[in-house]
Amino acid sequence: MIVSRINRGSEYPTPGQGRLIQLVSARHSLQTKLTASFIILILLISGLTFFYTYGATKAALKESTQDELIQVAGIMATQINGDNVILLQPGEENTTRFIGIRDHLAAMRANSNEITNAYIMKDSGNGIIFVVDDIYGTDSNAARIGESYTTGENSTIAEAMKNPVASKDFYTDKWGTFMSGYAPVRNSAGETVAVLGVDMTADKVMAKQDFIGYTIYLIMGLSALIAGLIIFYFSRTMIRDIRKLNDTAEKISMGDMSAMVNVQRNDEIGELANSFSRMVASLKIMMSDDDNKP
Template sequence: MTQTCSCSTKLIATAVIAIVIISLLTAFAYHSSNATLRDAVQSGLKSTAGVMATQINASDLKGLTPGDENTTQYLTVAAKLRNMRSMNDQLLNAYIIKVNTTDMSASFLVDDLYPLDPSGSARIGQADTSPDKVQIFEALSGPTASPVPYTDSWGSFMSAYAPIDDTAGNTYAILGVDVSENDYVASTTHGEWIIVTGVVSIVIVLSAFYMFSRKNEEEIPKVP
């Protein structure tokens, strides 16, 4: 009887250790898989913003002041942003930001939602209050992206930014693009098969230990 209890205790302990190991490996694989997806999506967003920024001439932006939203100059740039954005179904918005390194402020210069959505678009000179301020200023040196989804007065997004340079190679403004947080999460949260594999592995391990335990009990001679 003592021998049976001892074997059962060892089997239970071994099963618990095996389950813990499988669970940890599954969690690690799932996290790594999604981290890789997040990196890929962020890189894609940065590349998109970078390419779009090269198609905007800084000279087309110079001289824009609050109230110029209905001028040919503004509408031409906004239409160009919309046309480029239409090539990617996931992009919700494309816009241009003017930054001031003196007081570290950022304000909108062109919003491609205008004039199609006047109430939902930013006007010239309107302050950009998104939590991505660091990324916006870092974009003066090259494409950047939000580290995580954020929420501001416009909604919840993941964004990417890229510099718009003038003919002298100096950054005149920053181009930004947005995707919805929901689309971002949907495209970076996969790997359900990893979880399923982990669960199946645990079931197999438990079944194996159960069968081994039953077999072990049958082989141990009963003491009269």
């Protein structure tokens, strides 16, 4: 009888006795490989996305900063009377004309949180010189009338004699590292007599870039973590059922015919379990048939 033969499972080595199939080490387990592969894949995709997104965002941020600087410089330049600016000569820092323009510049600059300096420059024929610096009188580093300005920005300032422009990139001078916007200051005849400049410190722009960078890093990190957990969970259930099949196979191979396949799934592993169960059942029937033969 089938029943008697199956119940004789105890005559055979029990699982664990002379175990043929060793447990797979965590390092070589499919679960570890699957989880690690997916995490690496996610990190790779996220990394490439990060570099592309960060680069594009940085360029867009720079462009919007340049636009903002041009706009602010343009608006402030229209508020300055070029006729008064052109009259200022070296040594006239304490005149009412100078103080009036300087205070007007300082007041306009104070309306913007982003702008750290505002000043007026002109082309003396021998180079770019300062005319009004809005921090004159409050900062010992302020430029005086006629003080020459020589950095890589000179060509940009010269260009601003025609149209409002912004620095192509950050530049460094004795006051710090900035990105600036410039706009022409015109006289009553509409002629450009000077250039108004506004500065934004690199720190402020870099802080914006860093914020975007950190946000992308955070999103990437969280995505990788969540994806890793999901993959770990799914691979664990998959590997658990493969192990069950493996255990059953091992028991039967050791002669324990009472072993049964106990895997309920609707996927390919479920199909494998059904096929395996069918095979085992047939094997048991045939073996019991052989037992009944004389």
